[in-house]
Amino acid sequence: EVHLLESGGGLGQPGGSLRLSCVVSGVTFSTYAMTWVRQAPGQGLEWVSSISRSGACTYYADSVKGRFTISRDNSKNTVYLQMNSLRAEDTAIYYCGKAWYNGSRDECFATSDYWGQGTVVTVSS
C-alpha cells in the first residue's frame, strides 16, 4: 500500500524558515516525480513545486520561486520543501503527492495519484 507522510509544519515567523518532509512507502520512490501543493484557508488548491525522480528537474510556482527549494533523498524515500523568507500568505495546508507517471522520462510532473494527509503551516508573528 502506498503511503505518504508529511511533517515539519507548524508556526513560522514572517521572514523565517521551515522545512517540510514527506516520507513515501509502498513504492519504489526513486522512479517517481514528486509534487507539493497547498491550500490556503478558504482558497482553492495551488500547485507549489515539483521535482523529477532524479532531482535533475525542479519547478516552482512564481509565488514561491526564489524562496522555496524542493529536493529529495532517494536513499531515504523522502522529498523536502525548504521554505525561506516566509510570508503570511504562505499559511496553508501543504500536501505532497506522488506522480502517476513511472515511465522512462526523468521530468517534472505535477499530476499525482497518491497524496499525504497534509501538514499545516501558519506564518504569523
Place this chain on the structure above:
Amino acid sequence: EIVLTQSPATLCLSPGERATLSCRASETVNSMYLSWYQHKPGQPPRLLMYRASTRAAGVPARFSGGGSGTDFTLTISSLQPEDSAVYYCQQDYKLTLWRFGQGTRVDIK
C-alpha cells in the same frame, strides 16, 4: 501562462442527476497533461482523471473525462451523495506555469 477557467462555479443537483463540469484553457493544452481532482474538506486531493480521459485507480465508472485543445469536460453520470466536493482541473503541459483551475463546487440536494 495557461489559465484554466472552470464553470460553473457551483452546481447544485439531486442524487441520480448528471453533472457536467467544464474546464477551458486560455491556450491549447495537450490532453496528455490535463487532469481532474476531487477535493473534500479535511482530506487530500483525489486524482480522478489523467490524460483527460483515463480514470485513476479505484475511480467509479460514473466519472468520465473528455475534450481536447482548449475545452475539457468532467462528467458524473449519476450523482451520489458522496460526490459532494470541489472539483479541480489541472494542467502540467510544457514548462509554463502549472495551475489548477479555480474549482467547481458540487452540492447534492
